[in-house]
Amino acid sequence: MKILKLSIWMIGIALISSSCELLNPQPKSPVEAQATTMDDISILPEPMYTEAGGSSFIIFDALSVLSNPSQEKNQNALISGLEERVGFAPELIENNRDYQIALSIEPLSEEALGNTANEALLDEAYVLEISEKNILLKAATDEGLFRGIQSLLQLVPSESLTEGEQEVYVLPTLKIVDMPQMEIRSAMLDVARHFFSVDEVKRYINQLALYKYNTFHMHLTDDQGWRVEMKNWPALTEIGAATEVGGGAGGFYTQEEFTELINYAADRHIEIIPEIDMPGHTNAAIVSYPQLNGNGKTPEVYTGTNVGFSTFDANNEEVYAFLDDILGQFAAISPSKYIHIGGDESHVTKKKDYIKFVERVEALVRKHGKVAIGWDEITQADISGPAVVQLWNNEKNALVGVEKGMPILLSPAKKAYLDMKYNEDSEFGLNWAAYIELENAYNWNPSTYFSDLDPSVILGLEAPLWSETIYDSASLEYLAFPRAIAYAELAWSQTDNYNWERFKSKLKSHGSWLEKQDINFYRSTEIDW
Ligand code: TNX
Numbered sequence: 001m002k003i004l005k006l007s008i009w010m011i012g013i014a015l016i017s018s019s020c021e022l023l024n025p026q027p028k029s030p031v032e033a034q035a036t037t038m039d040d041i042s043i044l045p046e047p048m049y050t051e052a053g054g055s056s057f058i059i060f061d062a063l064s065v066l067s068n069p070s071q072e073k074n075q076n077a078l079i080s081g082l083e084e085r086v087g088f089a090p091e092l093i094e095n096n097r098d099y100q101i102a103l104s105i106e107p108l109s110e111e112a113l114g115n116t117a118n119e120a121l122l123d124e125a126y127v128l129e130i131s132e133k134n135i136l137l138k139a140a141t142d143e144g145l146f147r148g149i150q151s152l153l154q155l156v157p158s159e160s161l162t163e164g165e166q167e168v169y170v171l172p173t174l175k176i177v178d179m180p181q182m183e184i185r186s187a188m189l190d191v192a193r194h195f196f197s198v199d200e201v202k203r204y205i206n207q208l209a210l211y212k213y214n215t216f217h218m219h220l221t222d223d224q225g226w227r228v229e230m231k232n233w234p235a236l237t238e239i240g241a242a243t244e245v246g247g248g249a250g251g252f253y254t255q256e257e258f259t260e261l262i263n264y265a266a267d268r269h270i271e272i273i274p275e276i277d278m279p280g281h282t283n284a285a286i287v288s289y290p291q292l293n294g295n296g297k298t299p300e301v302y303t304g305t306n307v308g309f310s311t312f313d314a315n316n317e318e319v320y321a322f323l324d325d326i327l328g329q330f331a332a333i334s335p336s337k338y339i340h341i342g343g344d345e346s347h348v349t350k351k352k353d354y355i356k357f358v359e360r361v362e363a364l365v366r367k368h369g370k371v372a373i374g375w376d377e378i379t380q381a382d383i384s385g386p387a388v389v390q391l392w393n394n395e396k397n398a399l400v401g402v403e404k405g406m407p408i409l410l411s412p413a414k415k416a417y418l419d420m421k422y423n424e425d426s427e428f429g430l431n432w433a434a435y436i437e438l439e440n441a442y443n444w445n446p447s448t449y450f451s452d453l454d455p456s457v458i459l460g461l462e463a464p465l466w467s468e469t470i471y472d473s474a475s476l477e478y479l480a481f482p483r484a485i486a487y488a489e490l491a492w493s494q495t496d497n498y499n500w501e502r503f504k505s506k507l508k509s510h511g512s513w514l515e516k517q518d519i520n521f522y523r524s525t526e527i528d529w
Pocket of ligand 1: 307344392430466468
């Protein structure tokens with residue numbers, strides 16, 4: 001009797017455990033774990049802290065992603081990113097398995113992250129642990145997980161280690177603890193000199209997200225074009241948007257399309273900062289509404305590349321009424337804390353008018369609940385609100401801003417301008433500030449470049465891409481890549497981790513991925529592609 005009871009009991013256990021196995025199969029890897037080293041860990045930008053595990057995690061088609069209902073967007077980004085790289089989509093599973101990727105929202109230990117006080121940096125932190133069996137990605141926020149997913153995807157090699165019919169990919173085991181050095185890691189695109197379509201802009205935003213950019217500054221207005229529909233001011237798009245450098249048709253975004261771009265970027269944890277450049281660089285607005293004109297000449301449409309000839313009239317209340325409405329419309333559709341007011345190269349605005357204008361416009365930005373950013377000239381004005389100075393050209397101006405307590409966004413043209421040619425042979429670009437080969441783009445320290453700034457005043461690094469010479473994704477990508485990856489590392493990675501030799505070797509192994517994505521990058525001879 002006892003024996004019968006025991007065997008029924010044992011059969012029961014066997015049934016339970018076999019059904020458990022069905023629910024929770026333990027996939028068997030088609031290949032043995034491989035030995036790996038630091039050289040197999042290639043992430044752009046370089047993480048804060050990396051510990052090599054020495055072994056490997058083998059990706060094959062039984063890989064699963066553990067469902068986390070709060071992480072639908074990140075899960076989709078992970079699954080589709082993996083599918084692009086390995087050719088199959090891992091299954092989403094409900095219960096823990098022994099061969100899975102898990103995304104977890106949890107507070108990260110201070111011990112791991114040091115004692116940084118900047119919440120914005122902590123929000124982007126993540127910890128990635130890859131063991132032979134599982135991958136665990138932890139962060140305190142959705143944004144942190146998104147940044148970590150980019151690192152994980154870059155660890156998937158472009159070549160599979162093919163086993164019979166089965167494609168397998170070898171990832172190094174490791175532990176990474178990562179967070180950014182700078183709060184703003186930005187790229188700017190000038191859509192005014194040449195218009196870029198919604199799809200072209202999305203393509204660039206998507207590329208920037210891979211390298212952990214979190215800000216996309218759009219230069220939306222200039223002498224050659226006004227690029228966003230404005231309610232109440234139809235001529236801005238009927239007349240002001242119909243031109244571009246070289247005489248092409250130009251174009252503009254409807255407010256719905258602009259919102260679509262904002263949302264597309266936000267899904268990738270990138271914030272769009274809109275720029276209305278003024279009081280100079282305003283010919284397109286002035287030909288649309290000549291009452292705004294302050295240079296005394298009859299306005300005509302402009303499709304050349306000179307700068308500094310146009311200005312709003314700083315002594316006309318109609319100009320401020322116009323700007324109140326325009327800035328209000330931007331404040332209403334743009335979730336960013338910032339509105340960029342330009343302020344550069346206003347060569348035909350009298351100095352006293354310039355100062356008055358910048359002070360009035362900054363107050364309007366503040367009235368609409370936003371913080372003004374301006375090119376370094378704006379520090380000539382006595383701005384009373386919080387505002388940010390963007391260094392592009394005049395270091396003295398920028399330092400005046402810092403003395404006035406303004407945080408600084410670094411974009412020195414000689415180092416960080418994506419529209420500068422690489423060398424004399426570059427197909428696109430300008431050279432008024434410098435030739436910027438890849439090593440020049442990478443090998444400098446933004447924090448000490450022009451003055452020993454207290455790191456707490458540096459808000460971030462931005463790489464602007466002016467579009468006098470570029471007009472489509474291919475020409476854009478030629479100037480942006482690979483330099484945008486260099487700037488991503490300078491802005492994200494800790495200064496101690498800047499390393500040109502390592503950067504070169506990481507970029508070399510990354511080249512096939514750039515190719516696979518059809519990015520028209522410049523094949524710098526400094527890299528042994
Ligand atoms: C200077 S940078 C400008 C732009 C040009 C750029 C070309 C800045 C604030 N102003 O208007 O497009 O040079 O490199």
